[in-house]
Every structure is written in C-alpha cells, then in structure tokens.
Amino acid sequence: MGWNNLANKALNPIISLIYPIPALGWLPLLMLWFGIGEILPIAIIFICSFFPILYNTVTGIKNVGKNYIFAARMLGASDLKILSTVVVPLALPNIFTGLKLESGMAWRVIIAAEMVAIPTGIGALMMKAESLIRIDIIIVCLIVLGIMCLSFEKFFAFLEKKLTNRWR
C-alpha cells in the first residue's frame, strides 16, 4: 500500500472501514467461526495488532525519500529489489514503532477476551480469583501481565536497536 498507489487506492477504503472496530467487537463472530480453542486468542491478537502495524508500515514506506529510490534505480535495481533492499530497511523504525505499541496492546486485549469469553489464561484466572475473593492471585496476575507487556516491548526495542541503531 505504501509502495503501490493502485493498491493503496483499492485497499485503503476497506481498511479504513474495518480499522475502527474494536478487537473485542470481533469476539462473538470469531467464537462462532473458530469455537473456543487455541485459534481464538491467536485470531484476536492478529486482528488487534494487524491494522496499527499495517498503518505504521505504510507510513514508514511512504516516508522513505524518493531520492533513495531514484539512486537505487540509477544503480540498476528493479522495483522489487528497491523495495526489499532500500525501502523496507529504511521503513524499519516505523515498523518497530507499530510492533512496540501493539505488543502491549495485544496482551491487554487478550486478557479482556479471556475475562469475558475464553475460559483459560490469565484473564480467566483473574475472574476465578475474583469470585473466590483471592486478592493475592489477582495481584500476582496483574504483576505477571505488567512484566509480560514490558518484556515484549523491550524485546522489540532491543531488536530495533540491533537492526537500526548503527545507521540512525
């Protein structure tokens, strides 16, 4: 979408329509389609993370200076080569911004889904603890959740630093 204007024009209206729907809004439909199993949380995480990461990637690709593309073209690169060797590497900082933001958001959404619909996982455990008035379990769950969000974000930050720090 960021590279090809035609793809952008064709897909942008559809994505703009779907993007505002909250990830939890898809839950009833996904439960009917996939049932309550292993695939359901994966589908929820995918829907929650896909659009913000897509938007960040598209923005990153669009922000790559035209001059770099011209330079690569003058050096004999085809469009596909330019995309893979110049545009995507230069869009990495934006792509990582999306990944870092969504790594935390995905955890929040999946916990909410587990609280209301999925009978396993940290969310479901917190709901059970609430019914048994086990505050200690709830607090431990919250701490685990905080650590998970933080470690995922730090993991992507580390990866970003590893891949882009030398040249940025």
Add this chain to the structure above:
Amino acid sequence: MSSIKLKNISKYVCKNINLEIFDKELLVLLGPNGAGKSTLLNVIAGLIDYEGSVFFSNMPVDKVPANKRRIGYLFQELNLFPHLDVSANIAYGLRVQKQPQDEIKDRVEELLQIMKIKHLSSRYPKEMSGGEKQRVALARALANSPRILLLDEPMNSLDYRTSKYLRTEFKILQKKLGITTIYVTHNFYEAEEMAERIAVLDKGRVEQIGSPKEIFFHPTEAVNDFIGAPNILTCDYCNRLSFGLIEVKCGDISLVISSEREKIKKVAILPEDIYLSDTRPPGPDVNRVKGKLSEIEESSSTVCCTVITGKNSLKVKLPQEIFASMSLNISDEVWLILAPRKLKIITDGE
C-alpha cells in the same frame, strides 16, 4: 562522435531543448535556480517522463527504463543509503545486478583505492564528513562502469577548499576514465574550471553553448543577465615580468596578470569581482585604479556603479549595505581593486 543527443526535449520548464554531448566530453550545464538543469539530467537518466527523444550513441533510449540506461548519477543530496556502510553502498549496484561475489569485492577494493577512502570502508554515511560522502557517492556512481556520468551540483554543500580540491581530482579522474560527463552548476567559476564546453540554460532554454572563454567574452544577452556582462579592456601594451607575470596597460589602467603567454589582447573582469573603496586602500599599488563615480544604479540587494578611469569605464557591483556605508555621490573619487585571480585574458591566436 556524439555520445548523448537530446532532440526537442520538453518537460516542466524545459521547452524544445536540443543538445549534443560528445563522446568522453565534460559538458557543464550552467544556469540559475529553476532554469531546468536538474530536469534535463532526470530526462537523460530516464527518471521522469518527457516529450522528445534522447539518443545514446545515436540509439534512441526513450523506452529504456532508468535502471537499464547504464548511467552513473551523482545527486545533489548524494543519497547514500544510510542503512549501508561505505563498502555496501559502493557494492549496491553490482549486487543488484547479480555480479559474482569475487568481482564485487575486487571492484569495491579498486574504487576504495581510486577514491582514497579505504579507511572509511566500514563507516556509515552518518559517520562521515561532506567531502568523504562526496567521494563515496562518486565511487558508487562509478561502480557499474557507466557509459555516462551525471553530476547534479555535487559540490554545493562543501566548503570552498574541499570543493575545489574535489573538482580538480574529479577532472583528472574523468580524463583518465574517459567517461562522457554532464556537470550541473549555477556557479560560473566552477563551470569555467571544469568544462570543456559550457551550455548555459535559462528559463528552460539553452541560451548559449561554447567554451568557457567564448561564454565569458561573448555572452548573449540572456547569458549577460545571468553571469553578468564583464568589463572588457583592450590591451595597448604588454611587458613580461619574471615568474610568469605579465604587465599590461589598458589605457590608464595598469595591471599585473599571471600568464604564461606574452601577447595579451584583452582582459576581462566581472563587475562583482572588482572591489570599490572610498579611501585609498592600504598595501602594494598593484591592480588598483583611481576613478570617478559617474553613475549609480540601485537594485534590491546590490548597487551597480560606473567608474570612469581615463578613457575606460568600469562597472562595479557591490552589496547595498557596503555601498550605503561609504555615503558616495556622483563625481566622488573612488579606488578600485581588480582581483588578479578573477581577471580573464584573451591572448593572440584565441
């Protein structure tokens, strides 16, 4: 033999441009901002659509895409890939064309050596100075052994000394490689230093093509507006001094010029290269003239003065604030200094 031929090229400001660049020639495209110089380079490179035809070695290339035209392009902003180190930047063109690894390595080594940047091979663009980046960008442009080299105001961001040094080096390299080159600049002195021929472009039209001397001494009216009409003095007398210096007399004006030739016919200098002072300048009395201010023409940022010195009349251009600080009036006495390095000469046989 013509290497590049442009026939009726029209794009943006450029209108019906016809231009021929000879094999192994270094042609300078000279013109003010917005004259269409970069547009013309982009047309030759095939980076933009255009009307008209481009020929390389008499073969039309209008349908050949930019990545297949075998052109080395040194952009104004250099456009070194920030995510690749120097070696990878230079090797980029060879890699995308799937050259064997050994050949890529050898070619990169060779270019690092030619451009004297071996010590920079593992640095990233952000870790280099402007002059170093310039060398890397040139090495990258030459890596694919292009048949044509386009340089779009490549020295713009460099200081005077570095840019002069690189220009001299580039000129030697261009001669050595024998590559047809188009060099774009808006600076006449840069053009004069580099060019075998200069094509002056203004408002999308080629106004004049010729050797630097032809352009300087016989500018057309449009070229006059851009580089300024020079003061041309006819020499009455020449006397050879030692160390390659010649003393010439043009009416009441006596000048010392650095030249190997003895017979100088004419001397010329641009109005902005003459310094004007309301008091006698200190220092040795060489290339200085006393005169009388006869005319003052003020424009937005500059003042053009006409100074009568005996039978000669010289135009002098100076910034508005400097002129204002001297509080000069018509008929006042002034001193002129003619910068020796800026004097151009025409000798017998030219």
